[in-house]
Amino acid sequence: MIENARLSRLQAAFVVARRDFLAILFSRSFLFFLLGPLFPAVVFMMSGGLGAAANERKTEVVVAMQMPAADTEAFQSAHERIEAELGYGRIPHFKYFEPTDEVGPIDPEALLADKSGRYGAALTGTLEQPVLTGTRERLGQWHGLITMHLALARDGTDISYPPLETVVAETSGAKTKNERQDTAQISMTLLFLLMMLLAGMVLSNLVEEKANKIIEILAAALPMDAVFLGKLFAMLAISLVGIAVWGSLVGLVILFAGDFGGVGAMLRGMPEPGVGWPLFCFLFVLNFSMGYLLIGSIFLSIGALASTVREVQTLSMPVTMLQLFIFFFASFTLVGGATVLVTAAILFPLSSPFAMTAQAAQYEAIWPHLVAFIYQLLWVALFIRWGSNLFRKRVMKSGDAGARKRRLSIRRFFGRPPPQPAE
Template sequence: MNETLRAAFVIAQRDFTAVILSKTFILFLLGPLFPLIIFVFAQSFGDKIDKDVSRPAVGVAMSALDTQRLTDARDRITQKIGDQAMPVLRPYPAGTDPKAMLAGKDAKAVAMLSGTLSMPRLTGKEADIRQFEGDLGLLIGVARAGSAMPDTPIAKDIVSTSSGSEQQSRLVTGRTAQVLLFLLTMLLAGMVLSNMVEEKTNKIIEILAAAVPVDAIFLGKLIAMLGMSFVGIAVWGLTALTGYAFFMGTSFPMPTPAIGWPMFVLLFFLYFATAYTLLGSLFIGVGAQASTVREVQTLSMPITMCQVVIFFFASYAVNRMGEAPEVAAAIFPFSSPFAMIARAAQSDAIWPHLLAIVWQLLWVALIIRIGVRLFRRNVLKSGGGGRKRLFGRKAGPAA
């Protein structure tokens, strides 16, 4: 066992150094930053477009007095419930024909409100009328009431804590951590597969297998790729925090998890390690059986799709802590990291995480053992006979 671990660390040191010191690793680190920059710019432009496009406009063809009363009423309402809650009012001269205006090519309103406040008329397509009649009815009612409409003051009783509010806030933290954990795992775990296929194609893996136990090769590659992933996460995390502090200040936007930020961050890295090694061990097993890139793609696609389904299952169970779906997601090894990081945001208990991490590591060991057996049988011919490819006919004996 000690020899296997020593050999695994030698393999890990070799792979880690080769990846970190390569020129492509710099491009790998810069790769996710470009989509992030594009996303920030797209989000800013999207907000501007959203203000102009997503808010529908209703034309108002009433007298100047009625139009002003409607505008004042809209201002009073939006001060309370937000500007996005009511449609934009676009004034038109009194007497404008609503049907002719809507039929024109330069029409900027999707519906027209005409008549008077006492006898209003809404003109538009049936779907648009259904969309606006409720809001416009409220708007006309407030405009009719004018200053006679009372603005009832509400007494305020401020409390320092609210368990319901904190629970909802922690759900946000849990869901965000789940998404981040899933994206990082899917982004980085595939590198284990490509590394295995590359060395298998170059016959390096057979040379290593002749010198050290196959278990050590598998475990060493997992450790090396996990270490490389931590380097990437550290660079991306520091870059994101620096950018956020520069543009947004020092206030942190995420609600504090129940277990506290230091322990939550530690558990996040631990669950990333277990999620990565669980998926990575599967990918190593696949890469050990496949002989071509086509075979790798054929076998890895079902694993990836299953992982997406598993993530959605864990996401579904995040706000059902203690119920059957959440317990099942916490027990199933491939969804356990996602379910447990969400639990850490909502509960301050430590012992379930200790059990979950041990449980997940046992499954990592089991999957590695199965992959090693398949590798020996299909690649190293320990089962006897000619070498058998994963797809196709049996190949002749190796030279």
């Protein structure tokens, strides 16, 4: 009866996952872990807000102009016509000085040397003999536009711009392709950063439990692959909680503080992915989950080889470099566009989540994501199996008398008879 009441692998994995999830979720270290990435985000948003405010308060550079009254009036009329055609902000702005007895002629050199930096150039003389004074950069920037003003002002109102009918195209194939590539690159970068930030929790948790001998008790009482599976899904659930908290906080900041730092405008300006935003967000979470499980299973295997934190840092460095290589490889497929490279990135298990995220951003097809999900799930099972076998061989060594006694006592506690020696 007792033997039949033992937990199945899935039930055992669920027990381990629930234990790890609750233990980490209500720990003080998890609270500090959640607060950690918020400080750089707040600094980034504050710097963006301060930069936007500084741009708004920035002194507008204008051209100082002083000519006879008739010439100034003709120049102003030409400026209004050109500004109506080109649009506000695309041509220099002018500050007009009337040549009265009180003001006298302006000194271009003195205006340009003014520490306020308001004046970038000075236009003096007459329409027939104009003189433009400024730095080399400003002269190169404004010479053509000011010449257009002078030509139109000298010839009067007889010159008219030819009528031009314009038709605005909402989109084009090239524009849509470029925009979707931008969405793919941004989403892949975000996926990489989240995995780099959150995958380390798996390793630190396993090393801590190895030091406390908890993992040995779990491994003796439950199937090792169930223990690994439970720990991976517990860390995945914790990671999703962290992402939900960070996303909610960013949303609250934008809601109550406005578009602080331009984050809201950046999100609204992102082009729509090929599969649409609702499905893309679901596939992004799915690809993150698969990528996290794949890299997490490798970290669990590293934890089986490491006994101290120093060994963890030494062994995890190659995996971190491998993650960088995989990210750059998946990003290169966006630029290269070769079918062979894209196929290789999809088939390689560690780069498959990145490549499928890019596919979801660029193309409308949905069925490849279902196939890729099943394919990645098989690799997760293989990685868990390999890591659990490695842990069983490295940690649960049969030659250790103390470990053998612990396993026998645990077997008796669960009602399992001790193994009989071979006859």
